[in-house]
Amino acid sequence: MATFDLKDECLKDEKILDCTAGASSFTSKLSDKGYDVTAVDVLYGADPDVLKKRCEDDFDILLEVHSGLDHKVDWIFFRSSEDMIKGRVAVYKAFINDYKKGKGKRYIKAELPCLPFKDNIVSLVLCSNLLFLYDDSLSYDFQMKSVREMLRVTSREVRIYSLFRHRRMSEISPFVERIMEDLEGYANLKILKLNYRFREGGDEMMRIIKEV
Numbered sequence: 001m002a003t004f005d006l007k008d009e010c011l012k013d014e015k016i017l018d019c020t021a022g023a024s025s026f027t028s029k030l031s032d033k034g035y036d037v038t039a040v041d042v043l044y045g046a047d048p049d050v051l052k053k054r055c056e057d058d059f060d061i062l063l064e065v066h067s068g069l070d071h072k073v074d075w076i077f078f079r080s081s082e083d084m085i086k087g088r089v090a091v092y093k094a095f096i097n098d099y100k101k102g103k104g105k106r107y108i109k110a111e112l113p114c115l116p117f118k119d120n121i122v123s124l125v126l127c128s129n130l131l132f133l134y135d136d137s138l139s140y141d142f143q144m145k146s147v148r149e150m151l152r153v154t155s156r157e158v159r160i161y162s163l164f165r166h167r168r169m170s171e172i173s174p175f176v177e178r179i180m181e182d183l184e185g186y187a188n189l190k191i192l193k194l195n196y197r198f199r200e201g202g203d204e205m206m207r208i209i210k211e212v
């Protein structure tokens, strides 16, 4: 919620798509509250036990990556590395529990840059920790097609978090400016400062309003 600058009360009339949602708990939490939310990821469709094992393995990698980076992190959202670990374990457990119930319904397998949905089917698409972040392995062409595809399925808006590059923390991806230029006249793009801070430079998101 904080990474997309979302407030609970604003979401009740939205149709939300969490795109490349991975093992996050966003869809589980919102669907528990009765909100209209769907998650897509290339990994969905797999057996819950397979994804559980994957979460556990990925978690070990995350811990390894984080070790020694404490000084590069703002301990405000998470108060300490122990707090972060506790929070992240709770997230993937909530995901697995909900995935078991919602697989094939609110958790749908899809692979960007193609989404298996009609035009304007949702009102808000969210995409975190994929585009811009991996600009060394995901080409500009792929990222542009993905943004256009997300714009196709939303009637109003897309939000992308974060804008920085994973190999060079605190450096914004050059794709951010390029996409802003290339989509001019097609959509209204803005960079918004967030209250959320964790990794250095990770306090901005892109808000794209579709122009009709």
Ligand SMILES: C[S@@+](CC[C@H](N)C(=O)[O-])C[C@H]1O[C@@H](n2cnc3c(N)ncnc32)[C@H](O)[C@@H]1O
Binding pocket: 019, 020, 021, 022, 023, 024, 040, 041, 042, 043, 110, 111, 112, 113, 127, 128, 129, 130
């Ligand atoms: C770093 S994770 C981020 C997960 C989640 N959005 C979050 O912020 O916690 C990136 C996710 O993107 C998914 N992914 C990567 N390429 C994809 C593609 N072309 N189409 C759909 N999902 C993809 C991966 O499977 C993974 O779950």
